[in-house]
Amino acid sequence: MRISELAGATGVPVHTLKYYLREGLLMPGEVTSRTTADYGTVHVERVRLVRALIEQGGIGIAGVHAVLGALAAPPRSRHEFLGAAQAALPLPGSSDPMTPEVDDLVHELGWAIETGCPPARALGAAIRSAREGGVPLGHDELLAYAVPMHEVALLDLAKVDEVAATGGPSAALRLVVIGNVLLDPVLIALRRVAQEAASAAREKA
């Protein structure tokens, strides 16, 4: 298909597609004449991925490059996938110093993670910011929130196993990277909807 048809198929305007091409986020089509090129399904999928990462995932061009780089070089084990995914898209505060509080929390939860791994540092940074913004957040509350988020993580891993079994390691890596970025907004929206539901249920009670 021509670039105008690629725009039609993805809903992304031609000038944005040209921008993706210039930035190396979209691979060139097969050249058919001096001014035209031919695009296929692989281009449609790539455009959708890039748009989802930028618009919903809220990551910049550098972040998209990091994700695409990670997808191009899948590691061997699922545990390495996680590391690659976390490295490709570090959360804010991932290189902050590790806080003793997070160490204690993780220990108390019985979570066997590497001390000082980037998500644990990011957790410390997020806790500090929340408190500075005026959210009272004690140790018991953090423990309480950790329980449902662990359930979420188990669902995440079950899905990765399923995809690995049918689509192989590169499909599984793709899911880990993209599932982290693109499911965050789904989880956040579920939290908000559930708040409405829980609040409505109490108003009635």
Place this chain on the structure above:
Amino acid sequence: MRISELAGATGVPVHTLKYYLREGLLMPGEVTSRTTADYGTVHVERVRLVRALIEQGGIGIAGVHAVLGALAAPPRSRHEFLGAAQAALPLPGSSDPMTPEVDDLVHELGWAIETGCPPARALGAAIRSAREGGVPLGHDELLAYAVPMHEVALLDLAKVDEVAATGGPSAALRLVVIGNVLLDPVLIALRRVAQEAASAAREKA
């Protein structure tokens, strides 16, 4: 204290404090001379809140204004708080059309929310984006993820009740608004840490 001391107390540079003042995000200090003003605890708290909203919450100046506006006019019931908080900081896609899928999901979960409320629309938008980005996300998976996020919402509301009992309605509203924005990153980081933990536990098994 002088503006330089306010900078020292909050870790926010003087030029950024002046920017907050110009944008109306920080209330003026008490004028003490033609070029100096006096700042107090209320200014320290405001600066910390604004910084947390911008840096960790990732919201722009307009979003901060909306939050501050909502905080200045607390509604009466907790259920109204939620509406005010959601309106002050709408999630992306909050005005997209309501999808029948989200209606079904909410119905199946027994969640009594208003049809077409902004978070439900945002949920539909987030689901669409995730799928477009290549995340397989079926009805059963959404139902499964909804369960832990409902537990999170119950913890959220319990905390609001607690704060309302001790600090009154305006403290409770503050918590609803700020707690939504500033706990999202904590939850996301907990999800990533829990993935590491769950993955490490399986590698060992």
